[in-house]
Amino acid sequence: METKEIAAIVDSMYEDELDVLSQLLALSEPERPDAMILRENGLPFCPVCGCVLSKNGTDGKGHQKWICGGCGKTVSSSTSRPTARTRLSARKWLSFVKCELAGVPLRLSSAYCRVSLKTAFMLRHKLQCAISSVVSAISLAGRVELDAKFIRANFKGTRPRDMPRKSKKRGHGSAGHMHKVCVIFAIDEFDSFVGLVAGIGDETREKADAMLPFLAGCETLVTDERSCYEAFARDNGFRHVQIKGSRAIRTKAARR
Numbered sequence: 073m074e075t076k077e078i079a080a081i082v083d084s085m086y087e088d089e090l091d092v093l094s095q096l097l098a099l100s101e102p103e104r105p106d107a108m109i110l111r112e113n114g115l116p117f118c119p120v121c122g123c124v125l126s127k128n129g130t131d132g133k134g135h136q137k138w139i140c141g142g143c144g145k146t147v148s149s150s151t152s153r154p155t156a157r158t159r160l161s162a163r164k165w166l167s168f169v170k171c172e173l174a175g176v177p178l179r180l181s182s183a184y185c186r187v188s189l190k191t192a193f194m195l196r197h198k199l200q201c202a203i204s205s206v207v208s209a210i211s212l213a214g215r216v217e218l219d220a221k222f223i224r225a226n227f228k229g230t231r232p233r234d235m236p237r238k239s240k241k242r243g244h245g246s247a248g249h250m251h252k253v254c255v256i257f258a259i260d261e262f263d264s265f266v267g268l269v270a271g272i273g274d275e276t277r278e279k280a281d282a283m284l285p286f287l288a289g290c291e292t293l294v295t296d297e298r299s300c301y302e303a304f305a306r307d308n309g310f311r312h313v314q315i316k317g318s319r320a321i322r323t324k325a326a327r328r
Contacts, residue, residue: 120145158195160187168195212260213289219296220275222252256283260290280304 116125116138123142131137137148158165164185171181182192254270256279266286270279277300287293293310295301305312 118142118145118147158191158198160191160195165195168192169199172196172199207266208285210264210266210286211288212258212264212266212286213291214261215292215294216258216260216287216290217294218256218258218280218283218301220254220256220270220279222254225251225253225272254279256280258283258286276300277303284308 117123118125118140121140121142123140125138125140125147128137128139128146131148135148137146139146164187167185168181168187171184176184178192178196179189182189185192187195251272253272254275255267256270256275257265257267259265266283268282268286270282275298280300281304287308287310290310292313293301293305294313294315295305297314297316301314302312304310
């Protein structure tokens with residue numbers, strides 16, 4: 073894939089996706105210069121030791137700096153941002169975000185954004201941590217539909233002694249859901265959406281319990297006929313609606 077092809081893919085991304093990620097990364101200036109500083113009772117406090125912070129001049133970009141009298145740490149309005157200490161422009165960050173949304177490999181992303189492979193690796197992890205922090209705060213409410221999807225685990229390059237099963241030739245047979253990755257998806261009536269990697273294997277009560285932090289405002293839970301969802305809804309006080317025959321339809325579609 074050449075740089076021109078990557079540029080064509082990147083330029084075709086939706087603007088609303090980029091707007092959300094731009095706000096997530098705080099690429100634009102906040103309304104307050106100290107908007108990222110944690111506060112308690114109106115006073116800024118140190119995220120390390122909890123002592124009250126004192127003003128300590130400004131940094132090179134004009135952002136207010138704060139110093140802690142307890143541990144001596146210095147923080148600013150950009151300390152908690154994913155873009156901190158990267159020294160990259162907003163244009164390069166957005167170019168990298170576009171490459172990530174388009175599924176461009178990391179080496180090609182680094183060449184397109186004109187950064188080193190090590191920097192691109194660091195940017196990817198910063199972006200994923202920022203997204204994880206936002207996803208962990210999502211709360212679904214009202215009528216929530218919940219279902220699982222199974223993705224094949226990639227064991228390529230794994231030594232036989234480390235394999236959870238015997239090696240198979242390409243295209244021969246299927247091990248069902250035993251060695252597949254279970255990803256549980258949930259969406260509510262307000263179109264808020266969560267996807268969670270629950271583990272390896274079939275749907276179980278333990279995997280359903282992993283979705284409980286996102287269901288604080290759930291009133292009605294809509295699932296298939298899996299028995300684990302029945303106990304999950306009953307024990308947590310959700311009104312449970314099961315779609316009859318959905319399991320058989322999904323099994324038939326998978327065999328095709």
